[in-house]
Amino acid sequence: MCSGRVDPALILESFLAGADGVFVGACLKGECHYSVGNLMAEGKIEVTKRILRRFGIDPGRLVMRMMSSAQGAKFVEFASAFQDDVAALGPVGSSEGIDAADAKLRLAAARNALADKKLRWVEGKWVEFQEEGNLYGERFTLHELGRMYEEIALDECAIQEIRLRLEGRELSAKELARQVRIPAYRVLRHLADMRRMGLVSVAAVGDGEPVWSSCELEEIPAA
């Protein structure tokens, strides 16, 4: 299977299935058996690492290494280093200082974000852009694309996490802000958007501060 086939969502599925680290092995640059699949993979791994970081999960748990089939010794070196590094990090959450249940929720939110249309679209554009190199010259650099991605990812990740945090629970915006690790004003903005999309609703207005809950999936109006 070409490394280009590795779907970011599948990487997150692996973490959710219990992996503490994920290793993606690819061909050397210029030697890819599928021409440039490894370069595509590189772009995908990069965005996946960014998402992990966003959720407070050590991106070092995801490793991509390039080698040829003739470099057995190199593979051993990479695999052993990966094994040692991941063993040192321990189960997801432990090195990050988050409990197992919270780690699981964050991974699920990351998976949902990566499986969602919006991020996949930008991610595809990212890879496409890398492929085309500096076609756009100085005016639109990879750096800028990265920033744009960050912004979209920031929103998408927050929305996915808010959804999961509100599943079966009612929380105030302030509490959500604490749990999702972003300022309250951003949470409010997301909640407003999400309410418009029919994803959340105000469950009750407590001591002057409303608490929110998620809507059942069926209630989501068709796009």
Add this chain to the structure above:
Amino acid sequence: MEELRIGVFICNCGTNIAGFLDATDVSDYSRGLPGVVFSRENLYSCSEAGVSDIKSAIVENKLNRVIVAACTPRTHEPTFRATCEDAGLNPFFFEFVNIREHVSWVHKKEREAATRKARDLVRMAVARAALLEPQTPIEASVIRRAVVIGGGISGLTAARELARKGIDVVLIERERKLGGLVSGLYVLGPVPRDARAYVASLVADVRKDRRIRIMTGATVERIGGYIGSYMVGVRSRGKASEIDCGAIVVATGAVPLKPEGVFGYDGKKVISLFEFQDRLRKGKLRGRRFVMITCAGARDRERIYCSRICCGSAIKDALLVKELDPGSSVHILYRDLMCYGVENEGILRAAKEAGIRFVSYSKDAPPVVEDGVVRVEGDVMGEELAIDADVVVLASPLVADEGASELSKMLKVPLDADRFFLEAHVKLRPIDFATDGIFVCGTARWPATTRECAEQALGAAARASIPLLAGRVEVEPAVAVLGDEDLCRGCGMCAALCPYGAIEIVETDSGEKASMIEVACKGCGTCAATCYMRAITMVHYTDDQLRSQVNVAFEEQATRAGGAVAEPGAAAPTGAGGSK
């Protein structure tokens, strides 16, 4: 849905597998996995006995999924797929697990851990097998014409051979003349052969053959298509044309390194072996004292590889000099002598008998070339020698042709770290590329003697003639399909990213949609992993199939922690298993 009846066969590979993990345990363990109705060990699954055992087990137990845990699918996946087919089962209901290269060979000192890993891999395969679907190979027709790129010894030989098989050939040569590097050489070794006469006879054969169209002064500008139906865009003497063909042979050769900056190279008194041969041929060689230095510009940090042909060619040239002028002196300074095979051994002996001196030097104390003198610290005697020299000859390596990068991109085939073309597998598929219908031979692939090049050219012609003569080809159906047309938005991202140009955006009744060209698709999966709508399905590697493996990957560890599954027993492997 019909009931799942999975059969698992654990190969011992003699002691290759069973010697390092508990195969009996893995077999017993498999039987408890969901859907598995049968499991057993084979001594050698791939042997005739093993294969017939699997076949009868399929029939007797009405198996509808077959898993063999053995060696690499590279060699035996076709074997076991055929076994399934013989037993009346769709070959794509077969799943291979590699417990040799991936387990026993790499965990030789960890029997228990290896056994556990084998269990894990088999469990993952069982999960996937449950979701496999029957497939039929994709068929495509093949244009009975080959394009050979490069008109050196290799390209000429390949073209002649293809034409002899009744295949039309277009031979594309960049230079105005055919013959390649050998046209510039004098006498080829190890068995002396007139280089120009060799080229001339090949060129005459090729010119005579009406099936061969020769294009010289021609450059390849564009390549598109896929096995059976490639399009090669050529510009020859200013005129552009397109050639349709079923297969392509790459024979673009290599070039000798001009040893600029090495051992005081000046092109006059310090020259390359290539220039030396040129002088010999033209009778312009002056001087009586010669020092040849091998590995000049080779096996250093920049080019770590051995160019294989230089040592033998230098020895042969030293002998030529001695023949011409028995009173002359020739020293060969070497690091190692790449002098393989009976004939090379023969000329080495002859050279020693003829009084040619061999002095080995070490990489850390390379010879120093001064005006008329070469100083070298002899490795064996340990003393510094000062050797008088009228001419110093540097045996420099063959290096990849500069155009290789561009051509590799057009062909969508890889180069190795030294920019030589990289075959599909160094040992198992040395002449094929991973891309079907494209083959490689000669020094484009790796430095080689003319004889090796000719052998490879015959090999490439033979390989290429399989689809060309059959007129049709079967392609592995593990390709991308638009699984859900409604989801596709026709955005074109997949088409932009496909490394093989296998996707086009077409206008349909329901708007623009992606459309896959089955035979062009190599199944890399880039499109499926990227499509934001998840409209694309990879046949035989669906998201569900991959997810099923990932989801059970850590299952046993969980159970084992709970103590439900016993540690693999330490019992000695039975070895014999179910095989006869």
